[in-house]
């Protein structure tokens with residue numbers, strides 16, 4: 153008996169020791185394992201990109217943290233084999249805009265075998281009634297990413313950075329991400345055919361602002377002081393209406409964003425991160441900021457992917473009649 157007990161005991165001890173090591177390892181695994189691409193030491197802020205900007209003044213010594221709680225988390229949208237995730241920036245009050253989107257492109261789950269996930273992203277409303285309503289909207293549609301900070305225009309840059317963090321954490325199998333707003337018309341069929349022939353890595357596209365000016369005029373909403381931005385021009389950036397990114401670009405942006413001061417103009421901030429990463433954003437004529445350049449009354453160019461309408465009612469009117477996307481069909 154005693155002879156048998158010894159080896160059994162030592163086997164038990166060995167097994168429990170191994171288990172403990174495994175459990176400890178599991179517990180200490182970093183929450184975002186991919187985010188170790190950059191450290192402060194391997195980042196070069198001087199002469200970033202072909203425009204030779206010295207961006208040292210934007211360098212942070214202490215890492216940014218974007219660790220906000222997600223009050224509602226639609227991570228199921230990234231399970232399986234989604235090809236594309238569309239993240240639509242919304243605001244708690246824009247219920248009507250979300251309804252219109254859910255009744256149009258929101259219904260589409262796949263196009264030519266490509267699975268598409270779609271979610272809305274927002275911060276918290278400033279009162280409890282609205283929060284209750286928003287949470288029941290989320291329960292009904294399960295398509296709202298609700299971040300634990302008070303929503304507002306000044307939060308746009310932070311909101312985007314949190315979107316990249318969320319994507320990095322939950323959507324590692326999704327090939328592309330599109331970030332857009334709830335007043336933009338997205339023609340999904342055209343977007344998917346565009347992505348089918350797009351590079352699978354290093355890809356960033358949309359409406360490119362080349363030589364975008366830093367506005368000093370105090371009356372302009374997106375003004376910048378000399379201290380905020382010392383150069384007359386910004387690095388090339390994609391206008392915020394809709395930007396298309398391959399997964400690796402999202403992950404790299406998220407990773408570097410932890411070391412860079414947040415610029416108050418959201419689309420410029422992403423352009424700054426492109427410059428630091430050496431990523432060249434590509435212009436596409438299929439994205440348009442000024443509706444009149446792509447549409448004639450209710451008819452828009454047939455190859456368009458994203459059109460900015462500005463006014464929700466106008467977008468709704470267009471969405472009612474699918475024929476508008478094809479000029480030849482509806483003149």
Ligand SMILES: *[C@@H]1O[C@H](CO)[C@@H](O)[C@H](O)[C@H]1NC(C)=O
Pocket residue numbers: 196197198199200201
């Ligand atoms: C940073 O990049 C610039 C050119 O883009 C180069 O001249 C400089 O040597 C680099 N600095 C370091 C520390 O790598």
Ligand SMILES: *[C@@H]1O[C@H](CO)[C@@H](O)[C@H](O)[C@H]1NC(C)=O
Pocket residue numbers: 198199206207208209
């Ligand atoms: C870049 O700017 C910083 C100050 O923000 C300065 O200390 C540094 O010398 C500059 N580097 C180059 C290469 O001009």
Ligand SMILES: *[C@@H]1O[C@H](CO)[C@@H](O)[C@H](O)[C@H]1NC(C)=O
Pocket residue numbers: 339341342454477478
């Ligand atoms: C627009 O019309 C062209 C030619 O008839 C067709 O190939 C294309 O699929 C149409 N686009 C949409 C979004 O319906």
